[in-house]
Amino acid sequence: MNDVPLILSRRKITGLLLAQAFIITPLLVHIPLWICGLWMAIALWRWQMLGDKWFTPHKYLINVITISCAAGLYVNFTGRVGMDAALALLICTFILKVLEMRNLRDAQLIVFIGFIAISTQLLLSQTIGAAVYALICSGILMSSWRGIYLHRNKPFKQSLRRNLSIFFQTIPILLVLFIVLPRIGPLWTMPEDQVPKSGFSENLSLGDLGELVRNHDAAFRVSFDQEKPNHSDLYWRGLVLNQFDGKTWTYNNATTSLRTETEKNSSNLIDYKIILEAHGYRWLFALSQPARIKSEQNNLRINREGLVRSSEIIRQRMQYEVSSTTHPDIYQELSDVDKNTLLALPDNSNPQTRQLVAQWLAEGLTTDDIIAEMQNNITREFSYTLQPPALGTHSIDDFLFKTKSGFCEHFASSFAFVMRSAGVPARIVVGYQGGTWNEIEQYLLVSQADAHAWVEIWIDNHWRRIDPTAFVAPGRVESGIDEALTQNDQQLLSRRWQQSPWLWQLQKRWDAAGYVWYKFVINYDNDNQKRFLENILGSSDPWRLVFSLVGLMLFTAALIASVFWYRNRRIFSAEYEKIVYLLEKKLKKRGYQRHNGESVSAFCRRVGSRETQLTHQLTKISIEVEKSLYASTDINLVALTKMIREIRV
Amino acid sequence: MQSIIQQLLTQLDQILLGKHHQIKLALSCLLAEGHLLLEDLPGMGKTTLAHGLAKALGLQFQRIQFTSDLLPADILGAAIFDREKSQFHFHPGPIFTNLLLADEINRTSPKTQSALLEAMEERQVSIEGKTRPLPAPFFVIATQNPFSQSGTFPLPESQLDRFLMRLSLGYPSPNAERQLFEGLDPRERIEKLQTLLKPDQLAELQHMAKQVTASPALLDYLQRLVDFTRHDDRFGHGLSPRGALAILRAAKSWAFIHNRQYLIPEDLQAVIPAVITHRLRGTTIDARSEELGKLLIDQVKVI
Numbered sequence: 001m002n003d004v005p006l007i008l009s010r011r012k013i014t015g016l017l018l019a020q021a022f023i024i025t026p027l028l029v030h031i032p033l034w035i036c037g038l039w040m041a042i043a044l045w046r047w048q049m050l051g052d053k054w055f056t057p058h059k060y061l062i063n064v065i066t067i068s069c070a071a072g073l074y075v076n077f078t079g080r081v082g083m084d085a086a087l088a089l090l091i092c093t094f095i096l097k098v099l100e101m102r103n104l105r106d107a108q109l110i111v112f113i114g115f116i117a118i119s120t121q122l123l124l125s126q127t128i129g130a131a132v133y134a135l136i137c138s139g140i141l142m143s144s145w146r147g148i149y150l151h152r153n154k155p156f157k158q159s160l161r162r163n164l165s166i167f168f169q170t171i172p173i174l175l176v177l178f179i180v181l182p183r184i185g186p187l188w189t190m191p192e193d194q195v196p197k198s199g200f201s202e203n204l205s206l207g208d209l210g211e212l213v214r215n216h217d218a219a220f221r222v223s224f225d226q227e228k229p230n231h232s233d234l235y236w237r238g239l240v241l242n243q244f245d246g247k248t249w250t251y252n253n254a255t256t257s258l259r260t261e262t263e264k265n266s267s268n269l270i271d272y273k274i275i276l277e278a279h280g281y282r283w284l285f286a287l288s289q290p291a292r293i294k295s296e297q298n299n300l301r302i303n304r305e306g307l308v309r310s311s312e313i314i315r316q317r318m319q320y321e322v323s324s325t326t327h328p329d330i331y332q333e334l335s336d337v338d339k340n341t342l343l344a345l346p347d348n349s350n351p352q353t354r355q356l357v358a359q360w361l362a363e364g365l366t367t368d369d370i371i372a373e374m375q376n377n378i379t380r381e382f383s384y385t386l387q388p389p390a391l392g393t394h395s396i397d398d399f400l401f402k403t404k405s406g407f408c409e410h411f412a413s414s415f416a417f418v419m420r421s422a423g424v425p426a427r428i429v430v431g432y433q434g435g436t437w438n439e440i441e442q443y444l445l446v447s448q449a450d451a452h453a454w455v456e457i458w459i460d461n462h463w464r465r466i467d468p469t470a471f472v473a474p475g476r477v478e479s480g481i482d483e484a485l486t487q488n489d490q491q492l493l494s495r496r497w498q499q500s501p502w503l504w505q506l507q508k509r510w511d512a513a514g515y516v517w518y519k520f521v522i523n524y525d526n527d528n529q530k531r532f533l534e535n536i537l538g539s540s541d542p543w544r545l546v547f548s549l550v551g552l553m554l555f556t557a558a559l560i561a562s563v564f565w566y567r568n569r570r571i572f573s574a575e576y577e578k579i580v581y582l583l584e585k586k587l588k589k590r591g592y593q594r595h596n597g598e599s600v601s602a603f604c605r606r607v608g609s610r611e612t613q614l615t616h617q618l619t620k621i622s623i624e625v626e627k628s629l630y631a632s633t634d635i636n637l638v639a640l641t642k643m644i645r646e647i648r649v
Numbered sequence: 650m651q652s653i654i655q656q657l658l659t660q661l662d663q664i665l666l667g668k669h670h671q672i673k674l675a676l677s678c679l680l681a682e683g684h685l686l687l688e689d690l691p692g693m694g695k696t697t698l699a700h701g702l703a704k705a706l707g708l709q710f711q712r713i714q715f716t717s718d719l720l721p722a723d724i725l726g727a728a729i730f731d732r733e734k735s736q737f738h739f740h741p742g743p744i745f746t747n748l749l750l751a752d753e754i755n756r757t758s759p760k761t762q763s764a765l766l767e768a769m770e771e772r773q774v775s776i777e778g779k780t781r782p783l784p785a786p787f788f789v790i791a792t793q794n795p796f797s798q799s800g801t802f803p804l805p806e807s808q809l810d811r812f813l814m815r816l817s818l819g820y821p822s823p824n825a826e827r828q829l830f831e832g833l834d835p836r837e838r839i840e841k842l843q844t845l846l847k848p849d850q851l852a853e854l855q856h857m858a859k860q861v862t863a864s865p866a867l868l869d870y871l872q873r874l875v876d877f878t879r880h881d882d883r884f885g886h887g888l889s890p891r892g893a894l895a896i897l898r899a900a901k902s903w904a905f906i907h908n909r910q911y912l913i914p915e916d917l918q919a920v921i922p923a924v925i926t927h928r929l930r931g932t933t934i935d936a937r938s939e940e941l942g943k944l945l946i947d948q949v950k951v952i
Contacts, residue, residue, distance in 0.1 A: 597946045630912060
């Protein structure tokens with residue numbers, strides 16, 4: 001072999017191991033556990049090899065380990081090809097390469113695999129935190145990359161400065177590439193079973209939401225094009241449940257209903273954009289009644305219940321735009337099948353409630369009277385709590401006549417039951433109510449804690465929204481759950497950070513940063529790119545782009561050149577330096593340059609010996625310069641300048 | 650006076666053929682009142698040069714071959730009891746001369762070395778409580794063989810510093826060597842050498858060499874040179890102020906030999922390799938080679 005393999009020093013290997021640790025750590029949760037163990041073992045082994053404490057593995061041993069890893073991966077993924085399998089394979093390669101890292105070329109390979117591994121971090125998470133972490137990893141990897149070419153240890157401060165300077169030089173390039181490169185949609189998808197489901201599920205049992213509201217994760221964020229509607233109007237509908245078995249509300253798909261007539265009163269439209277967190281279901285959220293819906297990423301439609309549905313499971317954060325009519329009632333014709341479904345109640349359940357309703361009907365109460373009666377009762381006797389007492393088989397009876405305290409699903413469920421008993425078609429709507437306004441970036445954060453359930457009843461060929469929770473706890477609807485709960489329940493929510501205004505502000509700011517990050521960076525797709533380029537360039541014609549890029553490059557080059565020029569410009573501290581500079585400039589035109597260690601006379605002699613026609617002049621000049629410089633005679637600037645000017649080049 | 654210098658150089662050129670530059674350096678060294686260290690293989694003309702210089706300058710000449718059992722008293726001299734007069738009588742050693750050739754100085758023990766080096770610095774010796782000055786011009790030309798180091802005591806850096814210059818003569822050019830073969834034996838040449846200086850003239854020449862002036866521009870250059878050795882990574886350590894002064898002294902003599910009353914950068918450049926290489930250590934370059942001096946000259950801006 002011609003090139004002698006350069007043995008890597010302790011410092012270089014330590015740097016690479018450190019960079020690897022930083023890169024692998026966030027990936028560990030996505031790969032099989034045994035790979036984590038493998039990584040630790042191999043990192044330790046390599047570390048011990050540095051001090052010659054452990055032996056260097058023989059080629060055959062490395063091969064055996066490699067084959068076992070391949071087998072392990074096969075068993076783990078049973079031959080399935082997918083992103084997770086590919087990731088595990090990449091990490092295995094990254095780890096195993098460390099073991100046979102000997103010379104510069106191996107180290108370079110590790111660095112390159114490292115960069116790919118960093119990009120996989122962003123595949124798995126695209127939050128601002130992940131991006132910052134990936135940047136830090138790149139910085140560390142770049143430093144160790146640079147480190148493998150350095151032969152001397154430099155003081156930490158000096159190398160940090162140098163590394164940071166290299167790092168920051170990449171930022172403008174990164175920005176330009178980000179702005180102009182064509183945007184390709186996501187080429188990967190997470191396997192379906194890996195999408196974590198969040199929020200409520202398809203069914204609603206009593207007590208479900210009470211659990212959910214203790215979670216403070218974001219569900220979605222909304223920005224309004226116009227003024228934000230009142231807090232009490234913000235009913236984000238997600239799911240309609242029309243079938244009750246005595247315990248659980250579910251959705252019965254068998255209903256056939258006629259087309260929904262949405263009142264398309266354009267003057268009453270309210271437009272908003274929603275950035276929805278991945279929740280693993282197909283439903284989306286909108287205010288009643290969505291009229292128009294638009295999204296770049298997914299195929300969306302509005303179904304007959306006035307709900308927004310996606311054709312795909314929501315695996316990634318997505319953005320969509322909705323226009324809703326503010327008219328609260330929804331006109332729809334109900335078929336008999338529909339009516340039957342919406343009136344159905346399980347047999348022999350909750351006799352007390354049925355009896356009460358029957359009594360009311362016998363007394364000749366109308367639907368509105370029954371609603372008023374319910375409202376009265378609930379307002380007077382019921383209480384709103386996160387910790388409802390346990391209910392028996394006849395849960396509605398127990399709730400209405402015994403415990404009289406519960407959470408929103410208790411009120412909604414029993415109200416719907418009463419309505420159905422009274423012959424009024426009723427259904428449960430699950431979604432979110434309200435949200436937290438972030439005034440820093442002007443958006444509404446709706447979190448799991450805002451989860452809510454309410455009732456829609458069918459009166460006069462319209463669906464009317466009735467929120468029985470508002471009867472017992474008007475504060476819940478007007479300002480949010482925190483206002484509506486007792487001290488005891490608030491502790492259950494354990495929003496401790498809310499007690500410190502400073503932390504509360506910080507939390508808001510962090511959320512706002514994430515919102516901006518998504519809105520401007522993650523969401524920067526082809527359309528946004530086109531719009532952005534049109535804004536700054538006038539149009540997105542390719543030639544305009546090319547011209548402006550070239551212009552930008554020239555400008556940057558000019559800027560850098562001028563900085564260098566400014567730094568290296570000559571500062572004359574004495575008269576003679578001007579003369580020397582003048583002479584050098586003159587002779588440079590002839591292609592002669594004075595070396596550092598060359599005195600003026602030596603320079604003149606050298607040039608004079610080659611350019612015979614100048615010999616005489618140069619000799620004279622050199623004598624004069626030498627005298628004035630070293631023999632302490634006064635410098636005759638004018639005469640010297642004249643002599644130099646007379647040189648013909 | 651200048652004619653005497655030219656005659657001196659002409660004469661010396663005839664005894665050591667083709668070594669004009671080294672002869673000029675050696676002469677500058679003596680005119681700058683500095684001691685000279687010759688580092689070369691045996692038979693390269695070190696002794697001839699020393700002899701020639703002594704003869705031409707009209708100086709008393711002594712030679713000591715340094716061996717491992719040489720004692721300080723063998724150099725400095727000792728008080729010996731005179732039986733007839735019943736008192737001690739001082740017998741001066743070979744050091745009491747104008748020009749001392751200390752051959753293979755690294756062969757002797759550090760104790761003896763330091764006795765010599767002390768005398769070189771002080772230009773006087775103290776024996777049995779009595780200080781005796783050495784003769785008025787006093788030079789040491791020491792030689793050492795750089796290649797056979799076994800059984801030697803290499804001079805420590807602090808003592809190398811006492812020599813103004815370190816020179817090595819090197820092989821003669823083919824032409825010069827041919828002339829050597831064809832002409833007289835070097836010993837005979839030295840005998841034919843004329844003494845050109847009168848007793849006090851050397852002091853006068855030395856005085857005149859000191860009068861050479863250095864302009865601010867030149868001192869700037871010297872400072873840049875010194876500064877470079879102190880900050881560049883390729884130098885193990887920088888030049889001391891004494892080293893910087895040594896450059897200046899040597900360069901002044903060099904300028905004087907060239908009949909100039911002021912210093913120019915070329916003077917510094919001419920003496921730098923001889924003056925600095927034994928005072929510095931290179932990190933990547935061997936200081937013994939002249940590369941270090943060349944690097945310094947090439948890298949530092951003259952203006």
